[in-house]
Amino acid sequence: MNPTSDLGSEPDDFDPHELEPGDFRDEVYSFEFWFQAVDGYLRDRPYGHSVPGREVTLEPSRREALITTLCNYCVGETAALEGASGMIEFAPNRHAKIFLATQVVDEARHLEVFLHRLADLGVEDPEAEIVARANPSLVRFKERLLEFVAGRDWDAAVFAQNVVLETMENTAFRAHETTADPVTAEVLDGVIKDERRHLGFGENDLGARLMREPGVRSRLTEIRAELDPLVLGTFEAAMGDLGADTARREALGREYLTAIERLGLA
């Protein structure tokens, strides 16, 4: 695709937020826009990284911790893949359906790159490892999200998936990126860029919904009260797997709570 053709001759000056709402949706929630967004950071990065030779040999305990962490990333990404694909059917309009279709591929790609990373680390049966190492809080979160989706509950599903889950992942991935080996860090970098786009969709969709119907906020607050402990439980276990001290565990939880508070949705 031609990255400049739809954006005029000076794509660097283009700011979709200056568009009218209808034009914004046409522009941003499209295959064309998605490809322009991802092409810059995915081209020449097969399976999310471009660094042959940057692979480092990890100490056994660090490798073991990384495998557990990646297995749980796979649980989260499977939740997001199944959640986003299930939401397409009851999405309220064509733009939302097309955006979610782009998200489906993003989430599937995340699952793929994490599975690939597990294979790099010598895990022979990643699917069995994922089942064995899955964090119970995260599994419960996934179940709850998919219940919202099965119930065709748009507000709850967007909030759980595109706000809470994406914020949780964004917080965890950013924290991990700072300490990860070079290959894992580069993989995480591409994933984080996608997650920002997904979070933006959730914020826009629910923000507009709250403008029209402020009463929805109390519902979102209830859902958040139910999901926050699952997120914090996931962090707690993840930090335990990594051998993090109490201060670091608390910091991660605080960072998530601050990020979600800042959105002002619930």
Place this chain on the structure above:
Amino acid sequence: MALNKSLGPDYVKGIRVAEPGPGVKSGTGLNKGTLMSDFLNAYSIQRWLELCPQGYLEDTVYGHGADEQEPLIEDEVLREAEIRTTVQLVVGERAALAASSGLVNAAPDYPSKRFLATQTLDEARHVEIFTQRLYDLGVKKDDLESTIDQFANPHLVKFAEVLLEKVDNKDFVAGVVGQNIVLEGMAFTVFEMLEAGNRQLNPKFAHTLEGTIADERRHVGFGENRIGSLIRQYPEKKPEIERMQQEMSYHMLNTFSSAFEESEEARAVEKELAQEAGVESAEWQGVDLASADTSELEGALENTVINEFKTRLARIGLEYQAPQGV
């Protein structure tokens, strides 16, 4: 679906590919005897990225060249016929989007989920590019849904409903046969015919169709290879799936019949204009697309689609069921 629950992640291990699919070129390693797990890995997101957005869609806008425009259609009958045809494409692709996304959760293994994720975005892209063509033909954005409601063929809507009922029930095997063999097989052939007919008259639309044909070929290939092994394992599913195929085929043939009937006037105008413009004849399946009448076109399309169905269904161990009363 109940069947899905019995298919664990170990399911694909050790199963071998029956035959390479039509979208699978020789030399890719996906030949007879390839391990199913290896075959599914070749349908990865990475491969899709390289093949599709970074491959044949590179330097395109809404599927065609950036400098290509929809030809101005002054004749109102012809313009309405183009809108009517494009509406059917949007309806079909919306069904395909709903089906492929709905099947992700029913897929029994990660590689199938990942392939269906790429198919979901392919179908969303098709919805987008055909919707864009409606705008290019002069449909106003505010009139999009009413235009689709006005022109959508009721038989095509019914065709989609039969498929989506299986998807709603999370019936992975029936859903993939309905989607990737029947719907995609039909779309693939219709797109090929439209592409051949538009190559000279409307290169922009022909190029748009080229990309969708390449996508559909991949989807059909996945359907044949993934489902063949499941049908062999669950032969008791055959009668139900064959009934679905028969019902979908019934609605498909009725869609063709009413579509060609509605297009007779436009076809006459089109032939006249082609003659005036000295357009060279384009042949498809032995039919001269510039001079054939609607009954010849309908016959060629029906025969081609049904022969495709027979071949593809046989590859997965099913027998084509001719619809009754068409």
